Structure formats: C-alpha cells, structure tokens
Amino acid sequence: MKVIIAAGTPGAGKTAVLLNTIKQVRKQHQVAVVKIDCLYTEDHIRFFSIGVPALLGLSKDMCPDHYTIFNTGEMIEFAEKHKAEMLVIETAGLCHRCAPYTSNSLGVCVIDATTGPNTPLKVGPFLSTANTVVITKGDVISQAEREIFRERVLEMNPSCRIIEANGLTGKGATELAACFEDAAEFSYDEERLRHNAPFSICTLCVGETRVHQQFHRGVIRHLNGVQEYLGE
Amino acid sequence: MIQSISILAGKNKVGLAERFSEIHIDAGEIIGIVGPTGSGKSALIEDIEQLAQRDTTSSRQILLNGKVPDADLRFDPKKKLVAQLSQNMNFLADMTVDEFLRLHAKCRGKDSLLSEKVIYYANSLTGEPIRKDMNLTVLSGGQSRSLMVADVAFISDSPVVLIDEIENAGIKKHEALELLSGNGKIILVVTHDPVLALLTQRRLVMRKGGVEKILTTTEDEKRLSVYLNQVDRELFTIREQVRHGEEISLEASSVASVTENIIG
Structure with a gap:
C-alpha cells in the first residue's frame, strides 16, 4: 500500500487540493482517506460525497500529530478493509513543530501563498522534510510574490517538488496525482519518523493549569533560550 | 533561449x-x-x-x-x-516598492539596480506616479498592475x-503588451x-x-484595433483628468475623436 500524508496550515486548502487529486487518482486505484482534526470538522463528509471511503479521527486532548502517528496502524487496517491501494491521511498539524511524515510515505505539505513571504521560514519540519510542497492561492498574489515565496520554500527544502495548485479550479491536481503514483511502498513494521517530535515534556502536558513558574516541572525553556530540566 | x-x-x-x-x-x-x-x-x-x-x-x-x-x-x-498577470492579483507583502523589487531581483539572481528600471517603466503605464518609497499595499489597482507588468518584463525570466x-x-x-x-x-x-x-x-x-x-x-480587425486603441487612450486621459479634479473640455485636443463625434 502507498501512504500519502498531507500536512499544512489550517485553511491552506488541504482538503480541496486532496479532493481534486483523489478524483484523478481513483480512476486507476482504490483510495481510502483518513481525516484527522482536533475538535471538529465536516471535511470527511466532502470525501464521502465523492464516493471515497473516509474515516474521521478527532484528537481531542492529545497532540494531533502524535495522535496521527500513534494511530497509523489502525488507519492502515481501515484502508485494508476497503481494499485500498492508497491511503491518504490528512493531518491537522497546528504547532508546526512536528512533521508527521514517515520514511516511506509521500509527505505532502500544503502551504498558502497569501500568508506572506516569511511563512516558509516559520513553519519548520512539515515543510523542510516534505517530498512535495503544494503552494495554494497563488492566483491572488503577484507573479513577483509567487516567485519570492517559491524561493523561500526552496531555501527551506531544496530537494522538494513544488506544485502550484488551485483548490477551486483543480489546477495542479494532475501533477500531484503523478506524485501519489510514484510514492514508495509503505511498511508499517519498519516505518520511522523523518523528524523527531519535540523533547519538551512538562507538567502542562499532563494537565497543570496554574501559570506561575514555580508550579512547572519537566524539560522547559526560558525566554532567553536557556533549556533545563526542573524536577527530581 | x-x-x-x-x-x-x-x-x-x-x-x-x-x-x-x-x-x-x-x-x-x-x-x-x-x-x-x-x-x-x-x-x-x-x-x-x-x-x-x-x-x-x-x-x-x-x-x-x-x-x-x-x-x-x-x-x-x-x-x-509561464508568468501570470491577472485582475485578481494583489500585492500583499508589507514593504516598500523598492525593498520588494530588490528582494525579487535577488531571488531571481538579478542586479538589484533593476528596481529603478522597473519603477521607471511602470510609471510609463499608469497615470498615477509610483515612488520607490511607497508601501506596496497602498498602491491603487492601476499602479499595482503597472508595477506587475514592468516586473514581469524585467525581473521574471519566464x-x-x-x-x-x-x-x-x-x-x-497597448503599451503594456508592447513592453x-x-x-x-x-x-x-x-x-x-x-x-x-x-x-x-x-x-x-x-x-x-x-x-x-x-x-x-484580419485587415478589418486591425483597422478597428487602431481605432479602439485610440478610444481606449482617450478614455484613459479623461479618467486621469477626472481623477485630478479637472473639468473636462470637449475642445481639448487630447480627446479628438470624442470631440468629432459629439460636437461634430
């Protein structure tokens, strides 16, 4: 099975781009989709409506990327049940610190060009470790800004394939479909993350709500950049 | 090439x-x-x-x-x-015209002095002058489009x-296409x-x-094109006069064909 993991900033157009691409891919392959979000989404219904088996996962109190990684096996089972040759996982990806891509999946980063030329420098590993970077909404900014944005993406990820897409018209879908086809075979037993998740485990992660610094323990980092372990 | x-x-x-x-x-x-x-x-x-x-x-x-x-x-x-230019495009970057053009030139591996040239040619396409210290986001539709055309002509390689x-x-x-x-x-x-x-x-x-x-x-269409282009240029002139708060005079030489058709 081929596994495609799509990450991107909220509202960048991940679902629209994936819908257009899946419409092309499913002419030749059985596709299943898993949509991960944090609290609420109706996006999975959009996948149902084009006739693709789709599963929704809400991460609630768990970090959505960690949730995606933890549940990879269950998602594969879902895809196998539907005899899918391709599993597309749309992640929620919010803090930009994790990258959910694994060694043999196709990592697709969807990024919105209207968020300004510094965005590629801010978003971290989900851009820098992606195989394919899909730039959306380029049709509403000038050619010059598109070229600056593209250059910044390449600064962060020199070997990526860039696709300029439009979720509304379907532009870029054929190109992205070709990338799906070229993805490697996924092997659940052997997969590893391309980029480690953050080290910082602190008391906030396990439910602390008090703000004062005296109540916090764990691997923490100060405003001045000093990182330390507080605790026993 | x-x-x-x-x-x-x-x-x-x-x-x-x-x-x-x-x-x-x-x-x-x-x-x-x-x-x-x-x-x-x-x-x-x-x-x-x-x-x-x-x-x-x-x-x-x-x-x-x-x-x-x-x-x-x-x-x-x-x-x-393919480089694209369309009606829906805007400048969203929060920087001055000069800073932006220099950044674009740098991204394309070009001389940052091109900025001056782009602004010069952009000003030949619009009635409202663009200054290099203006912020991109305050440019009017006409100024933005002119700058985009000149930028594509000299900085984008496409x-x-x-x-x-x-x-x-x-x-x-007409001038934009010629450029x-x-x-x-x-x-x-x-x-x-x-x-x-x-x-x-x-x-x-x-x-x-x-x-x-x-x-x-066709030859007919080419003749019509010359005429339409003249009308377009006159409209442009009148639009600039309206913009600058001027009173429009039918006798003004810049609107020759209008004068001919209205007052004969």
Whole structure:
C-alpha cells in the first residue's frame, strides 16, 4: 500500500487540493482517506460525497500529530478493509513543530501563498522534510510574490517538488496525482519518523493549569533560550 | 533561449480530437484565447505551464523550439515557463516598492539596480506616479498592475506571459503588451476585451475543452484595433483628468475623436 500524508496550515486548502487529486487518482486505484482534526470538522463528509471511503479521527486532548502517528496502524487496517491501494491521511498539524511524515510515505505539505513571504521560514519540519510542497492561492498574489515565496520554500527544502495548485479550479491536481503514483511502498513494521517530535515534556502536558513558574516541572525553556530540566 | 512553443492537438472534453495538428507560436508573438467560462481556457494554459506530454486530461503535447523539452524544465520550479498577470492579483507583502523589487531581483539572481528600471517603466503605464518609497499595499489597482507588468518584463525570466482579464486595470494596455512582447516574450491573453483581443495576431477559440478554431486577425480587425486603441487612450486621459479634479473640455485636443463625434 502507498501512504500519502498531507500536512499544512489550517485553511491552506488541504482538503480541496486532496479532493481534486483523489478524483484523478481513483480512476486507476482504490483510495481510502483518513481525516484527522482536533475538535471538529465536516471535511470527511466532502470525501464521502465523492464516493471515497473516509474515516474521521478527532484528537481531542492529545497532540494531533502524535495522535496521527500513534494511530497509523489502525488507519492502515481501515484502508485494508476497503481494499485500498492508497491511503491518504490528512493531518491537522497546528504547532508546526512536528512533521508527521514517515520514511516511506509521500509527505505532502500544503502551504498558502497569501500568508506572506516569511511563512516558509516559520513553519519548520512539515515543510523542510516534505517530498512535495503544494503552494495554494497563488492566483491572488503577484507573479513577483509567487516567485519570492517559491524561493523561500526552496531555501527551506531544496530537494522538494513544488506544485502550484488551485483548490477551486483543480489546477495542479494532475501533477500531484503523478506524485501519489510514484510514492514508495509503505511498511508499517519498519516505518520511522523523518523528524523527531519535540523533547519538551512538562507538567502542562499532563494537565497543570496554574501559570506561575514555580508550579512547572519537566524539560522547559526560558525566554532567553536557556533549556533545563526542573524536577527530581 | 526559447524561440518557439508548439501545441500538438489533443482531445476535447467529449473525447473528440481537436481540429488542428499543431499551433506554432514564435517569441514576441501575442496570442488571444477566447471562449466562455468552462470552455477549457485554463486547462490549455495549464498544459503550457506544465509542458504537458500527452499526460494531462487533454492529451496535448507541448514542444519547445520544436523538440520535446528536458524533464528538468518540467519539474524545476525556477524554470517555470509561464508568468501570470491577472485582475485578481494583489500585492500583499508589507514593504516598500523598492525593498520588494530588490528582494525579487535577488531571488531571481538579478542586479538589484533593476528596481529603478522597473519603477521607471511602470510609471510609463499608469497615470498615477509610483515612488520607490511607497508601501506596496497602498498602491491603487492601476499602479499595482503597472508595477506587475514592468516586473514581469524585467525581473521574471519566464519566456511566456499569461495575461488573464486585465480589461479594467486602468493601465495603458497597448503599451503594456508592447513592453512585454518587446522583450521577446510570448504573450497569451485571455480576454474578451476587444481592445486587447484585436491587438493579438491570432485568437484561439475554445469550446468544450478543446481548441475549436484559430482566427488570424484580419485587415478589418486591425483597422478597428487602431481605432479602439485610440478610444481606449482617450478614455484613459479623461479618467486621469477626472481623477485630478479637472473639468473636462470637449475642445481639448487630447480627446479628438470624442470631440468629432459629439460636437461634430
């Protein structure tokens, strides 16, 4: 099975781009989709409506990327049940610190060009470790800004394939479909993350709500950049 | 260098072969693309942009200089063939005109002094002067479009320029096309504005996802184009007079044809 993991900033157009691409891919392959979000989404219904088996996962109190990684096996089972040759996982990806891509999946980063030329420098590993970077909404900014944005993406990820897409018209879908086809075979037993998740485990992660610094323990980092372990 | 692009026929949305075998376009040529919404204009442009090799829904093939292009031309984003200009585009970057143009020039590996040249030529297309210390986000539609045209002419390397519906842009259209084609670029204009459409040498008529026919601009149309361009220029002048709070005089020499037709 081929596994495609799509990450991107909220509202960048991940679902629209994936819908257009899946419409092309499913002419030749059985596709299943898993949509991960944090609290609420109706996006999975959009996948149902084009006739693709789709599963929704809400991460609630768990970090959505960690949730995606933890549940990879269950998602594969879902895809196998539907005899899918391709599993597309749309992640929620919010803090930009994790990258959910694994060694043999196709990592697709969807990024919105209207968020300004510094965005590629801010978003971290989900851009820098992606195989394919899909730039959306380029049709509403000038050619010059598109070229600056593209250059910044390449600064962060020199070997990526860039696709300029439009979720509304379907532009870029054929190109992205070709990338799906070229993805490697996924092997659940052997997969590893391309980029480690953050080290910082602190008391906030396990439910602390008090703000004062005296109540916090764990691997923490100060405003001045000093990182330390507080605790026993 | 790209001297020409060729479009080899594919099929339309209902699977019928397009009724031409090859459309050959030379550098410096201006080609119109016309047809209603959904007729396949965007797909045609996308084929050119992606250098389709019978692998898109239209099955068209695009050749460069008469040959199948190298794979790296297709996939290296820095070598993208098509630069685009459209009515919907805005400048969103929060910086001055000069800072922005220098940044763009740097990204393209060009001399940052090009900024001055771009501003100079942009000012030849718009009635409202653009200064280099202005913030991009305060530019009017006409100023933005002029700057985009001049930027594409001198900083973007793309040999093909796609102009999509810029009829109400408030810029000197004829001069804008001349500036772009003068730099040896192939220009594709998607438009139903007769001023622009008749300035082209040929028009591709789209229907049901395919090229239905190819019209070569006739002598009659060329004469009409000269007249329409004059009208367009006069409209531009009057618009600037209105903008500057002037009273419009019918006797003014700048609006000769209006004067002729209204007061005889």
